[in-house]
Amino acid sequence: MSGPIVPRKTPRQARARATVEAILEAAARILVAEGLERLTTNRVAEVAGISIGTLYQYFPSKEAILAEILRAKRQQLLEDIRAATAEGTGQGFEARLSGLIEAAIVHQLGQPTLARSLEYLDSLLPLEAETQALKAAILERVSGFLARGGIARPEESARDLVAALRGMIDAAGLAGETDREALFRRAMRLVRGYLGLEGSGFALDRDASGAELSGDEPGGILPPGPP
């Protein structure tokens, strides 16, 4: 139940690299389809089409497999966030904010079960340093972006917004929502409201409110879903 979480042996031949890939993909597939508690090492090996012995040549423990999946997902998210909030692109604060929310939706809406399992995993595993560092780096990046936009208490705001967004997107995913465009608009409202950026964009009536929220406006902000 304990022990190192770093891969035990580095694959040198192409065959071995494919094996490692198959293990990770099998684990992710099980996570998506059945959840964390149904994921066993024997089953991962079976789905991956290899033997358990082979699995344990590249991963020292079950947790190591899960940690690697989480690490990869986080790395990808961090990169997308970096791209969205990059400077020198001629984009303003609002446009970058859009990109950020877009990245969050792309990363979560597709496999809510996977996202949920990984999220829970994070709170339950004494994860390797790199994975924790990635989490911190994501918050740091968002926080820096907010600070540059003149937002007060950027760290706190980043934590609040990331958590709130995750909750909302996850719930939408579990509820079977697939309209990324509509979800994006609501997420934007949530974030802009929190930040106190009122008015512009899709403003609402001050009174009865909300009557203009429905439907399908412009379009083309979000890319299609993941594979």
Added chain:
Amino acid sequence: MSGPIVPRKTPRQARARATVEAILEAAARILVAEGLERLTTNRVAEVAGISIGTLYQYFPSKEAILAEILRAKRQQLLEDIRAATAEGTGQGFEARLSGLIEAAIVHQLGQPTLARSLEYLDSLLPLEAETQALKAAILERVSGFLARGGIARPEESARDLVAALRGMIDAAGLAGETDREALFRRAMRLVRGYLGLEGSGFALDRDASGAELSGDEPGGILPPGPP
């Protein structure tokens, strides 16, 4: 791993009722202190100070214990939400909204580990009908409240807000935040922003924004923490 989730036998004597209570409390205590994966039936019995045989006289399965804890928590939340959004109290929409957010904070901030475990449990267990019904009833109540306030798409908004709030409060709790007052203000901003209720309350500058967010305003909205 399967089977009915309804209590097996109803306790008739006071002694038995105390036993059932001890089981539930022990399970909750383990959940708070160590999380879902460390909770075993043998351990629950041990912490409760009874034997496993006794435990299985009142609960047909491990899941049944967890389901009952979740059910009780949800029932309590639903009642608090009912009270907060009750009509005929002379309170306006905004005041009721405050009460709603207050209830959410009280229910989540105290034991984030417990809240997280139960939340995860919900997505992983084929829960008894009553627990699922409670979840629906909570959303319905919030949705009805929003509809009465003139909010468009009340069901969608209720789902979004409940999920976003839960995410934000949970993250704050895990981060060790204890200042309910400050958290309440941020949650209020989040919700009001999403709903398009701008301006009133703690309004911000329209431009540079955020500079007035900090600090410690009035006070006294929230009650102290749970036992």
Added chain:
DNA sequence: GCAAAGAATGAGCAATCGCTCAGGTTTCTC
């Protein structure tokens, strides 16, 4: 006071889990 019902016990079963290891097969290197 006594029988019946309710309540509690805990050794231990069957199943499952993460994981090891002794041995085979494939690929690389020269």
Added chain:
DNA sequence: GAGAAACCTGAGCGATTGCTCATTCTTTGC
């Protein structure tokens, strides 16, 4: 093509888990 290195195999070990059941103790109703 031969030796070495890398890779793969899978039966099964030890530990743990959820849970049962034969038995004993306690309370209730009369």
